[in-house]
Amino acid sequence: xxxxxxxxxxxxxxxxxxxxxxxxxxxxxxxxxxxxxxxxxxxxxxxxxxxxxxxxxxxxxxxxxxxxxxxxxxxxxxxxxxxxxxxxxxxxxxxxxxxxxxxxxxxxxxxxxxxxxxxxxxxxxxxxxx
Numbered sequence: 606x607x608x609x610x611x612x613x614x615x616x617x618x619x620x621x622x623x624x625x626x627x628x629x630x631x632x633x634x635x636x637x638x639x640x641x642x643x644x645x646x647x648x649x650x651x652x653x654x655x656x657x658x659x660x661x662x663x664x665x666x667x668x669x670x671x672x673x674x675x676x677x678x679x680x681x682x683x684x685x686x687x688x689x690x691x692x693x694x695x696x697x698x699x700x701x702x703x704x705x706x707x708x709x710x711x712x713x714x715x716x717x718x719x720x721x722x723x724x725x726x727x728x729x730x731x732x733x734x735x
Contacts, residue, residue, distance in 0.1 A: 610664050617657040624650040 641647045
């Protein structure tokens with residue numbers, strides 16, 4: 606499981622603070638801001654900030670998908686409850702009328718209406734082959 610947004614944001618603040626300390630040191634040494642990318646420590650700290658920002662973007666994407674999924678689940682549950690209530694109300698109405706409970710269901714066939722099954726002729730058992 607990944608880190609939470611709060612932890613990642615804390616890491617980003619720490620990385621930015623470390624980068625600012627290095628920038629201040631470079632400026633104090635008289636280096637121009639356009640030449641900071643030549644300093645290996647600055648590049649490392651800048652890369653760390655970019656990595657953490659990338660992770661925050663990924664966390665935002667996951668949170669968006671999770672929120673959408675939760676919303677769909679709520680809508681789906683509400684729809685199922687409504688359908689169940691509708692079916693229950695519909696079943697009570699049809700039972701009161703004396704019709705079959707299920708829509709499209711046919712009344713049970715009487716035993717007289719059933720087709721007669723054909724009997725299979727008994728086959729003589731053959732001899733075993735050696």
